Amino acid sequence: MVPVRAACALLSLAPLLVLGVPPIWTQPEQVHLSYPGVSGAMVVTWTTFNKTESIVEYGPLGGRPFEMSTKGDTTVFVDSGEELRKMFIHRVTLTGLKPAAAYLYHCGSDEGWSDVFSFTALNDSISFSPRFALYGDLGNENPQSLARLQKETQLGMYDAILHIGDFAYDMHEDNARIGDEFMRQIQSIAAYVPYMTCPGNHEATYNFSNYRNRFSMPGQTESLWYSWNLGSAHIISLSTEVYFYLEFGLELLFKQYEWLKKDLEEANKPENRVVRPWIITMGHRPMYCSDDDQDDCTTFDSYVSGTVWSEAGMGMMGLYQVRRGRKDTKPPAPGLEDLFYRYGVDLELWAHEHTYERLWPVYGDKVYNGSKEQPYVNPKAPVHIITGSAGCRERTDKFNPNPKDWSAFRSTDYGYTRMQVVNTTHLYLEQVSDDQYGKVIDSIWVVKEKHGFSAWF
Numbered sequence: 001m002v003p004v005r006a007a008c009a010l011l012s013l014a015p016l017l018v019l020g021v022p023p024i025w026t027q028p029e030q031v032h033l034s035y036p037g038v039s040g041a042m043v044v045t046w047t048t049f050n051k052t053e054s055i056v057e058y059g060p061l062g063g064r065p066f067e068m069s070t071k072g073d074t075t076v077f078v079d080s081g082e083e084l085r086k087m088f089i090h091r092v093t094l095t096g097l098k099p100a101a102a103y104l105y106h107c108g109s110d111e112g113w114s115d116v117f118s119f120t121a122l123n124d125s126i127s128f129s130p131r132f133a134l135y136g137d138l139g140n141e142n143p144q145s146l147a148r149l150q151k152e153t154q155l156g157m158y159d160a161i162l163h164i165g166d167f168a169y170d171m172h173e174d175n176a177r178i179g180d181e182f183m184r185q186i187q188s189i190a191a192y193v194p195y196m197t198c199p200g201n202h203e204a205t206y207n208f209s210n211y212r213n214r215f216s217m218p219g220q221t222e223s224l225w226y227s228w229n230l231g232s233a234h235i236i237s238l239s240t241e242v243y244f245y246l247e248f249g250l251e252l253l254f255k256q257y258e259w260l261k262k263d264l265e266e267a268n269k270p271e272n273r274v275v276r277p278w279i280i281t282m283g284h285r286p287m288y289c290s291d292d293d294q295d296d297c298t299t300f301d302s303y304v305s306g307t308v309w310s311e312a313g314m315g316m317m318g319l320y321q322v323r324r325g326r327k328d329t330k331p332p333a334p335g336l337e338d339l340f341y342r343y344g345v346d347l348e349l350w351a352h353e354h355t356y357e358r359l360w361p362v363y364g365d366k367v368y369n370g371s372k373e374q375p376y377v378n379p380k381a382p383v384h385i386i387t388g389s390a391g392c393r394e395r396t397d398k399f400n401p402n403p404k405d406w407s408a409f410r411s412t413d414y415g416y417t418r419m420q421v422v423n424t425t426h427l428y429l430e431q432v433s434d435d436q437y438g439k440v441i442d443s444i445w446v447v448k449e450k451h452g453f454s455a456w457f
Contacts, residue, residue, distance in 0.1 A: 026108075030045075030214075032044075033045075039124040045214075047087050049088065053109035074089065090107070102121075133162070134161070139167075161189060162197075165203070167202065169394070172210050197223060203241075211223065229276055231276075234276045234280070240283045278424070283348075289353045290403035347385070355397050358408045359408055362381050367405050378449060383446055390414070
């Protein structure tokens, strides 16, 4: 009987012994594309939880599958949560792609391959009319617009996605497992079209480390700010958060500002502006907004109020603003509205507020419509769109019942925005309500026969 008892004891311990063996995680997941800003190129990024090679095998649609192969690099990302979870981020840049050609691909290594995905290489023609879906504030919980966006991506409706900050809610939570799950959720979009991003306030934990490590945007700024060209548009992505999280370095605010100034100067050179006359910016926190959220919009522009104490112990309010800058820094930090106006930025895309709001052309808190009958035909100031209602656990916001004159249209429906840069003079925007089963609830044509600073006069 003793041997039998010993055997039974070992069997009872078997589950514990099995649980003690760590799993092998060599299977690729969280696959997503981004455009590196170079014609004929695409970046494929994915995650594994054990170290493997980084390989993409691909080939033209209709040709021999996987006839081409490219290797890339792997970086180790250790989340700063209690468990210090380690993941391996793989990046492979495909080059020599034929513009507008469709490709099949998979990624991974001989230790595990992803599903087969497809993408269309971006058309590098300046006459190309790219189509975008744009939104911010999309979470892992209550991602209401996600299913519609997944289907429309699979129908081939978009050439690129612009995610204007705030991901997953939040990527760092549960030792970054929420970030993993969110990246799996968007794979059905981001593995098929370039998924272009900017950081929001919900990425701030651990100095934006989950955002900086998971995404692969152009430039050498860990995806914090960059620019790229598509069709007749020059698109600039920026971090509004450098105005709010000074504990991570005041120098980032000034470094981004100087970069923006140089980028806008280059884009405004006559030989460049004539080719790509549209300048479009995307940043998370808006310059103007009219939500009644007891936060940024309660005073109608993006700010955070705080108490700054003088030596005499007297308190005063400090306004830290994307639009007008910060006066409490040394030197004072410049805002972005004057910079964008001076260089003739045509369209400014924002999120952060969990609503949709379209503004009349506005500068300096004043409306500058093209005309009373056609406000967006040759407008005399930039056009602002706020699109932060894709869906997250914080739900949608309410509006201030008495907005300023610059507020043209507002909706609290869950939804997202579509944009098409049609040609050098015409740009189309429309808002989709997911609450109303995909109904287009707002649309405008922005028509500009002239671009640049002189277009304002």
